Amino acid sequence: MLEKSFSPAEAEARLYAIWESSGAFAADPTSDADPFTIMIPPPNVTGSLHIGHALTFTVQDALVRFRRMQRRDTLWQPGSDHAGIATQMVVERLLAAEGTSRKQQGREAFLDRVWQWKAESGGTITRQLRRLGASLDWPRERFTMDEGLSRAVRRVFVEMHGQGLIYRDRRLVNWDPAFQSAISDLEVESREMDGSLWYIRYPIEGVPDRFITVATTRPETLPGDVAVAVNPEDERYRDLIGRHAILPLVGRRIPIIADGYSDPEKGTGAVKITPAHDFNDFAVGQRHALPMPSILDRQAGFVIDEIAGEMRAVEGIADPAYLTRLAGQDRFAVRAAIVAELERLDLLVQVERHRNQVPHGDRSGVPIEPLLTTQWFCNAAELAKPAIRAVEEGRTVFVPRQWENTFFAWLREIEPWCISRQLWWGHRIPAWYGPDGQVFVAEDAAGAAALARTAYGTDEVLTQDEDVLDTWFSSGLWPFSTLGWPDQTPELARYYPTDVLVTAFDIIFFWVARMMMMGLHVMGDVPFRTVYIHGLVRDERGQKMSKSKGNVIDPLALIDQFGTDALRFTICALTGPGRDVKLSPAIVESYRSFVTKLWNAARFCEMNGVAPVPGFDPAQVKLPLSRWLLDSANVAVAEATAALDAYRLNDYAAACYRFTWNTYCDWFLEFAKPVFAQGESPEASEIRAVAAHVLGTILRLLHPAMPFVTEELWGAFGFGAEGTLIRAPWPKPAAAAEAEAARAELDWIVGLITEVRGVRSEMRVPPSILAPILLRDADAEALARAARWEDTIRRMARASEVRPLEGEAPAGSAQAVLGPITIVLPLAGLIDLGAERVRLEKERAKALEEARKVQAKLSNESFVSRAKPEVVEENRERLAGFTAEAARLEAALGRLG
């Protein structure tokens, strides 16, 4: 016997263990079934399961379970990435708490410590994914720093270096002073800040008392200025072009140049140019072949080494000793000092309050400093071309389609990708330097040594590049490195390209684009055929969840409270393509009712002897009720399948919900009750068999969304051994015999019951009072149906009997119109005849209003002549229907007296 209620916690742990230990999640490379592959977007090894994970992994698991049931050889590849910066931060914090540091420990000891941390704490999210029911092929779990994946990284690096797609360059990069590492454009977020715009006047060389005033948000970079730029069209400054200004505080002469970058409308129309500390200025500097002295170091402290030689004292304008004293100070202290000195020298014209966008490191949270350094770059523009083409040609398709524009927009104007990071945790760059600085790129030290021997003719001491690669470099290889590449494994041949990548839009640039570029370059084919982009999880007010807002919802807390199935079904029900999901505990609680409803329906079945019948053939059923249910189930199966095929999880959930609750529970089981009450009869045994069959269909349909409760019921009913629903075949529609007739009959019964219930409820007849149902103007077929279903009608419509009306309707009856029939409910003394008159008049008015609208349409000459004939015909029928209904209601009113 099923327990009175479902206990999620107990069932989840038990069933997951059965699935996992029985190998139910395992892909089978030797299978001859069609493969279906999803690569997990590898979560950070430092991560723990948050609600966004719950969304994306629920979607993935639902798709995987669906395809597995469709007999596909399913590989859902698990794993995590090493999260260079995040992980290094975590371990550095640990060291700090122990009173030591990364630098004190040294590289090797530090890396040992990170691996130790990973072993102890790194598996959090993989444990949590099991609670979500995720059916990942765990024995295949990979980590981006695994030896195999590291080998793939080295191989790709070496190959691409050989092809000129990876190179060293001295460029301006986004420098994170907190991490003291370069970061990529994507790891920078601009934040709007309250700042100031400082107007500073620079004296013009050789023109006493003439100044040019520049406006800047970053006065601290002034010592690095190498020019003042004005727009060539700007009349105000035309005569100054070609002259020189004297750089305040420094004393160096800098040219006044003409460049379109300078916007006459902004500030004063004259801008200071600091190529080593601003991306726009860097471009100007390149155009005009200007020097690029740096005045900030890796800690964003002030340094004068590169300008010291050109500092000179100029009376009232520059004093080298002042700048020298500032050396070593932080950029913000230097800003204050420089502003103060300019003010003292009367070179500060004014200060305006100014809102500006300040780039910040997305992880460190500190302002980013553009810094001129030598780094490794990847020629992303070149790699982007095949990726763009693949999407243009539909070899990879985004769902929903509009995200392709986002993808294109970013790839079409992509900058070189800075792939080196000044960190220790990550894939060390496979480049070695000879004594003269010559670089040798090889997969290992021996390979580099061989190259060096060829170059030098002797064995020289080589030192490996200190830096590591951007984590996304290894993540970009994920779809094939996890399958064994560079080895040509059976898995690689079978599962690449993968079928679908599931992720949120915020990761299109970071990861999707990089996998596309790397996959096409290395494998010569797209990494996935479909990219399904889902929304983000928000709170019930639509706000993005964040720790600082305090509105985060912990998925594990929801699971503890309501069960995994409730959370998963909620997510499915709310996940339309590209739609954000607004989640709250209350909504999960309300969907838990559905889990409970399913459980109770099954329990009711069990109590009534419903059990799977071996060899049951749906095509052989005779009763209209059986045929109607099977036909309805076919519709549900078709809807659910189509919705999952189209990644419409919400439609899938709704189709299952509707069929289970509104059809199976509300009508079918109610209709079945009188039959079950008969005990043993051929009729009852057919209904029991059909009930079991369709319950099995429901369990299979719902399994991708609610794996645990469905699996539990599957086992309890003996549809299969415990834990085998996960591998049961996905249901297919199977035509029910004479479904049309069955549907007509059941629809009529449903209509009759609904009408009677409505009248009784509106006339406030208590359910305890039974009243006859008298049918006026009913034809033989209707009367036969009423007779066949009398028990059911009596039960569900609170009727004492159902029979044709003979003679006149008893005085004081309530009436309702059902097609050509008028339903008469003799309730003299029980109802308020005035209220009944009002009710009937309202009904009649409604029918007349509808008839009037349709009539108006049909009276329109151009409608009749220009609309499609079937639409015109349809409206003629509607008019006839409403007119007849109004007439019957009119007659009913007449009978009221």
Place this chain on the structure above:
RNA sequence: GGGUGCGUAGCUCAGCGGUAGAGCAUCGCCUUCACACGGCGGGGGUCACAGGUUCAAUCCCUGUCGCACCCA
């Protein structure tokens, strides 16, 4: 500033040329032997606004307003 998406019942959303729908919430009745995490019934919408196309517009087009997000 450029782009994308969205404004439909109190809330969350579906519909997308011809009858405006669901879930939740709400109201009324019902402790009927699966389920009160329930059953039955009801109310509730000038489909943001203004033009246009069309026999017909919530749906297509244009513009306006509002909200959200992305990029600069």
